[in-house]
Amino acid sequence: MKRVILFYKYIHIAHPLALRSSQMKLAKRLSLKGRVIISSEGLNATLSGEDKDIEEYKRELTLNENFSDIIFKEASVKEDVFPKLSIKVRKEIVSLNQNLDIVSGKNKKGQYISPDDFHNIIQNNDEEVLIVDARNNYESAIGRFKKAITPDIDNFRDFPKFINDIKKYRDKKIVMYCTGGVRCEKASSLLIKKGFKNVYQLKEGILNYAKYYPEDFEGKCYVFDSRIAVYLDNKNRTIISKCKHCGEDSDIYINCANKKCNLQFICCNKCEKKFKHSCSNRCMEIISVKA
Ligand SMILES: [Zn+2]
Numbered sequence: 001m002k003r004v005i006l007f008y009k010y011i012h013i014a015h016p017l018a019l020r021s022s023q024m025k026l027a028k029r030l031s032l033k034g035r036v037i038i039s040s041e042g043l044n045a046t047l048s049g050e051d052k053d054i055e056e057y058k059r060e061l062t063l064n065e066n067f068s069d070i071i072f073k074e075a076s077v078k079e080d081v082f083p084k085l086s087i088k089v090r091k092e093i094v095s096l097n098q099n100l101d102i103v104s105g106k107n108k109k110g111q112y113i114s115p116d117d118f119h120n121i122i123q124n125n126d127e128e129v130l131i132v133d134a135r136n137n138y139e140s141a142i143g144r145f146k147k148a149i150t151p152d153i154d155n156f157r158d159f160p161k162f163i164n165d166i167k168k169y170r171d172k173k174i175v176m177y178c179t180g181g182v183r184c185e186k187a188s189s190l191l192i193k194k195g196f197k198n199v200y201q202l203k204e205g206i207l208n209y210a211k212y213y214p215e216d217f218e219g220k221c222y223v224f225d226s227r228i229a230v231y232l233d234n235k236n237r238t239i240i241s242k243c244k245h246c247g248e249d250s251d252i253y254i255n256c257a258n259k260k261c262n263l264q265f266i267c268c269n270k271c272e273k274k275f276k277h278s279c280s281n282r283c284m285e286i287i288s289v290k291a
């Protein structure tokens with residue numbers, strides 16, 4: 001059996017390039033695929049491989065005392081969910097470009113909230129609490145927590161703009177979530193920097209939460225691998241998204257057949273055939289001319 005794991009750690013890395021080469025060696029030896037981002041502020045990764053190789057990777061990574069307390073979010077998969085292995089050194093492990101220093105503690109971050117407490121917040125209809133989805137529009141479009149505010153942003157780098165839109169809620173209690181927790185660490189920190197007083201973040205994100213209360217999450221959870229989006233609760237599959245063409249319920253993302261467009265959009269099976277995998281009449285015309 002194969003498995004995919006997701007994990008991160010904010011910690012000062014003195015020599016990112018050295019960590020990159022040791023990670024490359026380890027991941028190659030175990031035939032893992034996926035993406036690892038290393039920076040002076042930490043490590044952010046998602047990898048897939050055979051169960052035994054993933055176990056060995058986890059064992060060796062956590063031997064390093066910097067990473068001994070990492071929490072892994074895991075799921076069984078039928079095949080590798082990445083085409084290749086990529087390990088990069090970047091300025092940030094998630095790009096927000098706001099000069100936040102959460103590793104040293106210079107910038108504070110939101111307090112962690114446990115799945116139990118988050119579940120209570122979802123159950124209670126407290127108007128003084130705002131549930132904020134820290135993910136992008138195409139992620140929340142296909143799945144989210146009930147009552148969450150979902151920013152209309154294409155990219156996490158646009159989250160600061162969204163903060164301006166919710167400025168008036170500065171005195172409310174803000175509870176945020178993202179897929180695995182890594183974005184909330186920065187997003188919550190930026191809210192505090194911008195004057196929000198009472199900021200919380202769901203520890204280890206939706207994927208960890210789903211181990212306890214999968215039924216609270218509606219629709220599919222977007223994942224950044226070949227599965228694109230997955231149901232977390234196999235018993236209750238609610239479709240919250242609609243086909244871009246006909247407006248019928250659909251929970252399938254496809255990419256536009258016009259390679260120059262390549263838009264990822266929600267499309268039902270019928271319209272996928274009818275529009276020849278294209279997002280619009282215009283894109284369908286373009287591919288028809290080429291064919
Ligand atoms: Zn349709």
Ligand SMILES: [Zn+2]
Pocket residue numbers: 256257258261262263278279280283
């Ligand atoms: Zn298109």
